[in-house]
Amino acid sequence: MDILNALVTFLNFVVVPATAYGAQLALGALGATLVYGILRFSNFAQGDTMAFGTMITILMTWWLQSLGVSFGPLPTALLALPVGIAVTALFLLMTDRVVYRFYRAQRAAPTILVIVSLGVMFVMNGLTRIIIGAEEQNFADGARFLITAGEFKTWSGLDEGLAIRASQAITVVTAIIVVAWLFWFLNKTRTGKSMRAFSDNEDLALLSGINPDHVVRITWIIVAALATIAGVLYGLDKSFKPFTYFQLLLPIFAAAVVGGLGNPLGAIAGGFVVAYSEVLVTYAWKKVLGYLLPADLAPDSLVQLLSTDYKLAVSFIILIIVLLFMPTGLFKGKSG
Amino acid sequence: MGQPFLIGDQMTGGYGAADILHGCTIAVEKGEIAVIVGPNGAGKSTAMKAVFGMLKLRGGSVRLDGEDITTLSPQDRVAKGMGFVPQTSNIFTSMTVQENLEMGAFLRRDNIKDTMAQVYDLFPILKEKRNQPAGELSGGQRQQVAVGRALMTKPKVLMLDEPTAGVSPIVMDELFDRIIEVARSGISILMVEQNARQALEIADKGYVLVQGANRFTDTGRALMEDPEVRRSFLGG
Amino acid sequence: MNTRNLILFALVGVLYIATGMFQSWNLALNILNIGLLSAIMALGVNMQWGFAGLFNTGIMGFAALGGLAVVLVSAPPEPGGWAMGGWGILTGLAFGAAVIAFATWLYRRLGKGPVRTLVLFAVLGGGYFAYRAILDPATAAVESFNPAVAGNIGGLGLPSLLAWPLGGVMAAIAAWAIGKIALGLRSDYLAIATLGIAEIIIVVMKSEDWLARGVKNMIGLPRPWPVPYEVDLQQTPAFLEWAANWGFDPAAASSILVKLVYALLFGTILLGVIWLSEKALNSPWGRMMRSIRDNEVAAEAMGKDVTRRHLQVFVIGSAVIGFAGAMMTSMDGQLTPGTYNPLRFTFLIWVMVIVGGSGNNWGAVLGGLLIGWLWLIVESLGPGVMQMLTLGLGEGPLKAHLIESAPHMRLLTLGVILLLVLRFSPRGLIPEK
Structure with a gap:
């Protein structure tokens, strides 16, 4: 019984939240890694693209709510999501047209493009804050739990409860659908294959008659979709605040680098590596150990490797380990 | 005999200010193999890239099947029936x-x-x-x-830039056999080669370039037999 | 310096004078001081970017380390807190460093393979728990001592000026560690890694209360020599007489005088840094750095150790930033980790460097003074301007929202400026010679 209780506690406080967070990071890192693979720079505006897309979705959600529209037990934000993606895609395409295209034509160095993306970051960050403000927003509605701790306890008869919030379930389901679609697109469609070819060997792709402008356009649209979905899921699960989204840049890049920059499969693995490490390291193991160890050995302290303040440090340490020991990442991205 | 199928006629040009090619002419007939050989830095690859439109010509022209394609981009040349293997x-x-x-x-x-x-x-x-x-x-x-x-x-023309660079002699022979097979199917082959002797053996036509200009042009066999070519470029 | 550059500087000067005349001299000097400090940081970034093409996004962290140095050096000692666990903390930190050194040594000694991985894992894992076992009781003891006003180990009570070089040294050490890891890899990796280290430094400063009281902030840090205190001035007969002679209000005059002294102090240091930097730029070393930047492959082929040179310039540039960060905390008289924000401390400095002219020291200074002015003047004028712009609008939520969001305008403005400069004048206002 104690082992079951320990397991449920572990599932409840580690596996469930880390899986949801990992899925959100994976989607964000996929966006960053696609930009890196196709456009060949680290996009510092990735976090703010997520914030921008989420903001549009929130505004749309509020409007739908004011009309009395609802999505039953699902959050209204999911109805608003397509609009958020469309507006963000338009914004990114426009940014590419007026900003990035110029540097691409010049074949500018990646570092220049990173600085340019800083400028874009400022603009998107400013726009988001001007439109919706810098404060925290909660926009989740619909059912709150798939299963509550109390329901689980009565069902299982255990002392410990397992709660799965609706937002966590939605996150995982959505992420699976999106990732499955993305891999189908990249591996099975002509356009998707041409994107991979372009990322692999730009000159040969051009020789083969692949239209770079088309590839870049499709990339931005997909990046807008991934960023908006990742942002909305994160916002539903936690809350929306522009600065928090900016700070997601570090875990997102850590995830992308762990997996190997430019490698989509790696980005997904990296997202979960970072999320699980973060939760495992900042989780207080006292309760789990209390069930597993005999009473006289049970720990008095929290048994927490790092306080939750140091969440960001976990991403950073992972990043450092990867840079030190395997700069191309787990899945051999475009190397250093 | 009329126009060759593909010809880079009197090509002059280079990447920067200095020209690498000086009135260089390269041509290949339908279904034949033409090989460009010459010492290092003779502009062999440059001549091939010029035919494919990868550098801007200051003089001369490129014609495919009688049509002037000098101003077309490499991508457009692919669409016209040229294949290029970097x-x-x-x-x-x-x-x-x-x-x-x-x-x-x-x-x-x-x-x-x-x-x-x-x-x-x-x-x-x-x-x-x-x-x-x-x-x-x-x-x-x-x-x-x-x-x-x-x-x-x-493609109607296949252009190969040193296809045997870095492969073993056995693999090289096999690759050349395949290239002959491709030519027999009616595709013209234009190729740059370091291994001059083996390449000229299979060539219908050979071009020996020196400093971006034609030095010797003849059939592959004739070049192989030319004592001066043998001495200077084929190592005796 | 040619005429064009002098005119540019004169124009920026006019901005400051106009601010003094139409708003207040107090504000103008305040902006000037922050502009001068930003200019020094911009010089540090310019060494890294302009001379070597290194993209550092951790400016905030290096500046914050400088601030921490000020607390450690100039804050009054806290003997009570120190007695509770000061030595324990030092032991813990030393032990942690020893574990890392031992692990590094093992890593080099042992051959690649599962044995090495396991041993390293055991050493680092065991070391971490032992480190926490030593450190945690000590920090808890320090933090429990008089937490309302102290709860930290205190400083050395030495003059603030001494803290500035220490700030540089601390930033240099952090830069060395991060540079050692991230330099020599893809250029983007340095950007990502420095972004990370800056966040971590701030998190440490926020959460480790024993160090500098964390988010409870350190206040009342002493001023650097020779800056006087307003209160003292107002009680000095000579000053009062002087003010009366010129017809100044003593309170206002003392405040302005203090800021003027700061401006002189900072200005002198700025000139010193420029002088050194120009010397370096025009020395054989500087020419080599630029040749490496312009063609890394060729430089490497000529036998230059590119990564090592990059590490050198990265450490020096970061030290300058740390130095300036210490100066800033000295001037503020307080360390408030919560106010360190990457947009303000890292990316704003970048805008200064790019707008001013990367690779040119005077450009970095001009950028610092100009963008610093713009950033702060918009802060003080923004709401007013927004009021005026929305005058025609009826009172309502939209108007309230717009006025409220005025401060965010400057992010947008800066982004647009950065993009415009990069696009149309990538070499900046004062281009590299």
Whole structure:
């Protein structure tokens, strides 16, 4: 019984939240890694693209709510999501047209493009804050739990409860659908294959008659979709605040680098590596150990490797380990 | 005899201010093999790239089947029926062999099944490894993928930039056999080679370039027999 | 300096004078001081970017380390807190460093393989728990001592000026560690890694209360020599007489005088840094750095150790930033980790460097003074301007929202400026010679 209780506690406080967070990071890192693979720079505006897309979705959600529209037990934000993606895609395409295209034509160095993306970051960050403000927003509605701790306890008869919030379930389901679609697109469609070819060997792709402008356009649209979905899921699960989204840049890049920059499969693995490490390291193991160890050995302290303040440090340490020991990442991205 | 099928006529030009090519002429007839040889830095690859439109010409012209294509971009030349195999980075390493071939046929909207079957007939090992990432193949197999990729557009002319660089002599012989086979199917071959002797053996026509200009032009056999060519360029 | 550059500087000067005349001299000098400090940081960034093409996004962290140095050096000692666990903390930190050194040594000694991985894992894992076992009781003891006003180990009570070089040294050490890891890899990796280290430094400063009281902030840090205190001035007969002679209000005059002294102090240091930097730029070393930047492959082929040179310039540039960060905390008289924000401390400095002219020291200074002015003047004028712009609008939520969001305008403005400069004048206002 104690082992079951320990397991449920572990599932409840580690596996469930880390899986949801990992899925959100994976989607964000996929966006960053696609930009890196196709456009060949680290996009510092990735976090703010997520914030921008989420903001549009929130505004749309509020409007739908004011009309009395609802999505039953699902959050209204999911109805608003397509609009958020469309507006963000338009914004990114426009940014590419007026900003990035110029540097691409010049074949500018990646570092220049990173600085340019800083400028874009400022603009998107400013726009988001001007439109919706810098404060925290909660926009989740619909059912709150798939299963509550109390329901689980009565069902299982255990002392410990397992709660799965609706937002966590939605996150995982959505992420699976999106990732499955993305891999189908990249591996099975002509356009998707041409994107991979372009990322692999730009000159040969051009020789083969692949239209770079088309590839870049499709990339931005997909990046807008991934960023908006990742942002909305994160916002539903936690809350929306522009600065928090900016700070997601570090875990997102850590995830992308762990997996190997430019490698989509790696980005997904990296997202979960970072999320699980973060939760495992900042989780207080006292309760789990209390069930597993005999009473006289049970720990008095929290048994927490790092306080939750140091969440960001976990991403950073992972990043450092990867840079030190395997700069191309787990899945051999475009190397250093 | 009328116009050659493909000709880079009196080409002059280079990458920067200084010209590398000086009135250099390269031509190939339908279904024949033309080989460009010469010492290092003679502008062999540059001449080939000029024919393919990868550098701007200050003088001369390029004509394909009688049509002036001097101002076309490389991509447009591909659409006109020219296939090009670069010397390095000539495959998509992260994609499977089959996907490499599919990307070669990217511009085609018709059914590519038959062409792919032909490529697999020509290079049976590729069929065996069609679902492997091309980057995992051996050097000779990679070159086969590269040639196969270029053949997927059903080109009328295939241009090869040092296809045997870095492969073993056995693989080289095999590759040359395949190239002859391609030529027999009616595709003109224009190729730059370091291994001058072996290349001239299979060549219908040979060009010896020195400092960006034609030094000797003749059939492959005649060049092989020319004592001066032997002494200066074929090592006796 | 040619005429064009002098005119540019004169124009920026006019901005400051106009601010003094139409708003207040107090504000103008305040902006000037922050502009001068930003200019020094911009010089540090310019060494890294302009001379070597290194993209550092951790400016905030290096500046914050400088601030921490000020607390450690100049804050009054806290003997009570120190007695509770000061030595324990030092032991813990030393032990942690020893574990890392031992692990590094093992890593070099042992051959690659599962044995090495396991041993390293055991050493680092065991070391971490032991480190926490030593450190945690000590920090808890320090933090429990008089937490309302102290709860930290206190400083050395030495003059603030001494803290500035220490700030540089601390930033240099952090830069060395991060540079050692991230330099020599893809250029983007340095950007990502420095972004990370900056966040971590701030998190440490926020959460480790024993160090500098964390988010409870350190206040009342002493001023650097020779800056006087307003209160003292107002009680000095000579000053009062002087003010009366000129017809100044003593309170206002003392405040302005203090800021003027700061401006002189900072200005002198700025000139010193420029002088050194110009010397370096025009020395054989500087020419080599630029040749490496312009063609890394060729430089490497000529036998230059590119990564090592990059590490050198990265450490020096970061030290300058740390130095300036210490100066800033000295001037503020307080360390408030919560106010360190990457947009303000890292990316704003970048805008200064790019707008001013990367690779040119005077450009970096001009950028610092100009963008610093713009950033702060918009802060003080923004709401007013927004009021005026929305005058025609009826009172309502939209108007309230717009006025409220005025401060965010400057992010947008800066982004647009950065993009415009990069696009149309990538070499900046004062281009590299």
